[in-house]
Structures are given as structure tokens and as C-alpha cells.
Amino acid sequence: MKLAIVEDDLIIQMFLERVASSIHFNVVGTAADHEQAINLIEATAPDVVLLDIGISGSVDGIDTARVIQERFDIPYLFMSGNTDTKTHDRAISTDPIGFITKPIDEFSLKNQLMQIKTTLEKSLETK
Amino acid sequence: MTDSHRNQVLAILYSGITSILILIIDLNLELGIAGGVPYLIVIYLMSYQKEIRYILYAAIITSILTVVGYYFSPSGGETYKVLTNRFLALLAIWSSYYYVVKLMKIQYDRIKLEKAYANELEERNAEKEILLKEIHHRVKNNLQVITGLLSLQAAFIEDQKVKNIFSYSQYRINSMAMVHEMLYKTEDLASIDFQEYLDKLVGDLCKSFRGNNSDIKYTVSSAIKLNIDTSIPLGLIINEMVTNSLKYAFRKAQDGEIKIAITAFKYPNFRMEISDNGVGFDSDTFRNSNSLGLKLIHKLALQLNGNIEKDNSKKGTHYFLTFQEITQI
Numbered sequence: 001m002k003l004a005i006v007e008d009d010l011i012i013q014m015f016l017e018r019v020a021s022s023i024h025f026n027v028v029g030t031a032a033d034h035e036q037a038i039n040l041i042e043a044t045a046p047d048v049v050l051l052d053i054g055i056s057g058s059v060d061g062i063d064t065a066r067v068i069q070e071r072f073d074i075p076y077l078f079m080s081g082n083t084d085t086k087t088h089d090r091a092i093s094t095d096p097i098g099f100i101t102k103p104i105d106e107f108s109l110k111n112q113l114m115q116i117k118t119t120l121e122k123s124l125e126t127k
Numbered sequence: 128m129t130d131s132h133r134n135q136v137l138a139i140l141y142s143g144i145t146s147i148l149i150l151i152i153d154l155n156l157e158l159g160i161a162g163g164v165p166y167l168i169v170i171y172l173m174s175y176q177k178e179i180r181y182i183l184y185a186a187i188i189t190s191i192l193t194v195v196g197y198y199f200s201p202s203g204g205e206t207y208k209v210l211t212n213r214f215l216a217l218l219a220i221w222s223s224y225y226y227v228v229k230l231m232k233i234q235y236d237r238i239k240l241e242k243a244y245a246n247e248l249e250e251r252n253a254e255k256e257i258l259l260k261e262i263h264h265r266v267k268n269n270l271q272v273i274t275g276l277l278s279l280q281a282a283f284i285e286d287q288k289v290k291n292i293f294s295y296s297q298y299r300i301n302s303m304a305m306v307h308e309m310l311y312k313t314e315d316l317a318s319i320d321f322q323e324y325l326d327k328l329v330g331d332l333c334k335s336f337r338g339n340n341s342d343i344k345y346t347v348s349s350a351i352k353l354n355i356d357t358s359i360p361l362g363l364i365i366n367e368m369v370t371n372s373l374k375y376a377f378r379k380a381q382d383g384e385i386k387i388a389i390t391a392f393k394y395p396n397f398r399m400e401i402s403d404n405g406v407g408f409d410s411d412t413f414r415n416s417n418s419l420g421l422k423l424i425h426k427l428a429l430q431l432n433g434n435i436e437k438d439n440s441k442k443g444t445h446y447f448l449t450f451q452e453i454t455q456i
Contacts, residue, residue, distance in 0.1 A: 101327075105331045
């Protein structure tokens with residue numbers, strides 16, 4: 001299962017990459033902002049995108065998710081530390097397949113990613 | 128009708144009545160008496176008005192009444208004295224008008240300055256609030272980076288024992304990061320809802336140890352808010368206790384249960400009861416253990432001006448912690 005990671009903190013990016021790889025996700029690449037994310041998705045066609053809401057640049061993770069949905073129709077899950085109700089509601093309204101709140105606990109992240117992987121694999125099989 | 132509005136209406140009413148009374152008296156006195164001077168009362172009464180134009184109206188009307196008095200009062204006294212009296216009355220009316228208006232302007236300027244100062248204070252507070260939010264956000268991000276680094280480093284470790292030590296360090300850091308994350312979301316940026324905190328902390332720990340379908344039941348109840356200086360050490364204590372329960376208490380996974388209840392106790396104390404229904408351990412180990420987790424529990428309890436007891440009469444592990452809310456200046 002191909003996974004793209006969009007996170008502007010490069011250490012967290014490395015951490016996410018390692019955790020995802022350890023449960024056999026094929027991490028196709030990482031991006032730090034909207035433009036890099038769109039280019040990465042265009043070039044690698046991942047099965048799922050792990051997307052931080054507070055990415056650097058003028059376009060945030062939620063608006064990036066809208067573009068991913070419209071242009072590529074790829075499922076994505078959000079990560080966010082700024083889970084104030086307004087941001088949370090705005091994110092949920094884009095219909096993500098998951099929402100991970102920061103601080104990210106490694107083991108919870110693994111569990112959540114594994115669950116999503118299983119669900120997506122099943123839905124890919126039925127297609 | 129507001130108080131200030133009522134005062135303004137009353138001032139007009141009293142001024143009107145006073146003017147009529149003074150006019151009646153003036154019309155019944157001989158011209159030689161300075162019958163126009165009492166109109167000053169009307170000018171001072173009108174100082175209750177917020178608008179300067181009302182005082183001007185009062186000065187004009189009382190001046191006209193002074194002149195009316197000159198024409199309609201019974202004659203008496205020498206002409207130069209009569210004219211001087213009327214002139215002095217008009218002078219007193221208009222100098223009082225000038226004095227009252229000047230006082231009002233000074234008051235307006237003062238109110239204006241106070242408002243500007245209050246606005247500036249509000250703006251400064253808002254700026255500080257944003258700054259404080261940003262700091263909590265950054266502290267939380269930095270703590271997240273630290274756990275990320277520990278996790279990346281742990282990937283190179285093969286010894287499971289050492290790996291676990293790294294994991295426990297990550298739990299500790301996460302318990303602190305959660306406080307900053309929650310403070311960032313609060314309105315006052317000063318204290319967090321401990322029920323919400325416990326839900327997340329204990330929920331995450333159970334998931335970490337047992338996966339998403341964790342068979343460990345937990346109940347938390349804490350209808351209190353605590354500041355950052357108390358939340359961080361208390362969070363760490365709970366993290367150690369719950370981690371210990373999840374590590375050692377439940378040999379058989381079934382029916383594992385963790386309970387945490389925090390209540391306001393005899394002021395200024397709070398009381399926390401935390402227990403599991405696992406295998407338990409003896410009091411001697413609790414007091415004299417070399418384990419970092421238990422040492423941290425004792426030290427952090429001291430930091431909270433607290434006292435911790437272990438109740439050995441019940442099955443499992445039961446702790447009672449009394450503590451106080453700490454404010455570091």
C-alpha cells in the first residue's frame with residue numbers, strides 16, 4: 001500500500017515515515033507544503049495520504065485535502081495539534097478517512113495506520 | 128431608562144421649575160435688588176447634562192428672563208444701580224456658563240483618555256494571549272519532535288528492554304505535551320479540564336499497550352480544572368501509575384480495569400484515588416523500590432505538596448494521593 005506523507009517538520013516526517021514503513025506501508029515520498037504535496041501525489045499516485053493540517057506555506061492541509069479530493073480522488077487522513085473546534089469541524093467536513101491528534105503517540109499511530117491499511121486493502125480487493 | 132438618562136431629564140425639569148420660581152420672585156421684587164443672580168442655580172443644575180448645548184440654552188433662557196425681569200418688575204432704586212445689578216447678573220450667568228463648560232470639557236478629555244488607555248490595554252492583552260498560545264503550540268511541537276527523535280533512535284536498538292525504556296520516556300513526554308496541547312485550546316490559557324486530559328492520557332496508554340481493541344476497561348472522573356504547574360506533575364504521576372498497571376497488573380488480559388477519581392478535598396487539598404484490579408504488589412516494594420517509575424511517583428507527589436498512600440487491603444493496586452494546586456511565581 002503506497003503512502004504519501006505531508007508534514008512540514010522534517011523530524012516528524014522522518015518519524016512518520018519510519019512508523020509507517022515498520023507496518024509495511026510503502027512510503028512513496030514526503031512533502032512539506034501544498035505545492036510539494038500536489039507534485040508528489042501527481043508523480044507517485046499513492047493509495048492514501050497522511051496529511052498534517054498546519055503545513056507551511058499559504059495553503060493549509062485542509063485546502064490541500066480538498067485539491068487532493070477533487071483532482072485525484074485519493075483517500076487521506078489528517079494529523080493536527082491545533083484541534084480547536086473550528087479547525088476540527090472544517091477538517092471533518094472534507095470527509096477524511098481518519099483524524100490523528102498530536103501529540104502523536106507512536107503506538108497509537110501504528111494501531112490507527114494498521115486499521116486504515118486493513119480497511120483500504122479490503123476496499124481495494126472488492127474493487 | 129438608564130440612571131444617567133433619568134438624571135438628565137430631572138436636571139431639565141428642576142431647571143425649568145427653578146427658573147419659573149426665580150422669575151416669579153424677581154417680578155415681585157423691586158428692581159433695585161439683584162433678582163437675576165439666582166439664575167446661576169439653573170446653570171449649575173444643567174451641568175448634569177452630557178451635552179454642552181443644553182447649558183448654552185440655559186444661559187440664553189436665563190439671560191432673557193433677567194432682561195424680562197428688568198422690564199416687568201416693580202420700579203425702585205436708582206437707574207444706574209438697577210442697570211448695574213442686571214449687568215452683574217448677566218455677567219455671573221455667562222461666566223458660570225464658561226466655567227461649567229470648561230469643567231465638562233476637562234471631564235470629557237479624561238474619559239476619552241481612559242477609554243484610549245483601556246483599549247490599548249485590551250489590545251496588549253490580546254497580543255499577549257496570542258503570544259502565549261504560540262508558545263504552548265511550539266512547546267507541544269518541540270516535545271513532539273523529542274518523542275519523534277527518541278522513536279527514530281529506538282529503531283536502531285535491538286534489545287527489547289532498552290527499546291521499552293525509550294517507549295516509557297515517550298509516554299512521559301507525551302503526558303506533558305498533552306497539557307500544552309490542551310492549554311492552547313482553552314480560553315484563559317491557564318487551566319485544563321482534567322477529565323478530558325485523563326480520558327486522552329489513559330485512553331492513549333491503553334491503546335498503546337493493547338491496541339485499538341484494548342480489553343482494558345478504564346473509568347476516569349475528575350470534575351476539576353488544574354493549572355499547568357499542577358497538571359504536568361500530576362499527569363506524570365498518573366502516567367507512571369497507569370503504565371505500571373498496564374505493564375505488570377494484568378497477567379490475564381480479561382477483565383482488567385483501571386479507575387481514577389479526583390475530587391476536591393479539604394481546602395486547599397485535592398484527593399485522587401487510582402486503582403487497578405490486577406495482581407498488585409507489596410508495600411515494601413512501593414516504598415523502597417529502585418524503579419524510576421515509583422521514584423518519580425514519590426518525588427512528584429512531594430512537588431504537589433502531596434502525600435501518597437497505598438491501600439493493601441483491597442485486591443489489585445490502590446493508591447490515594449492528596450495534593451494541592453501549585454502556583455509557581
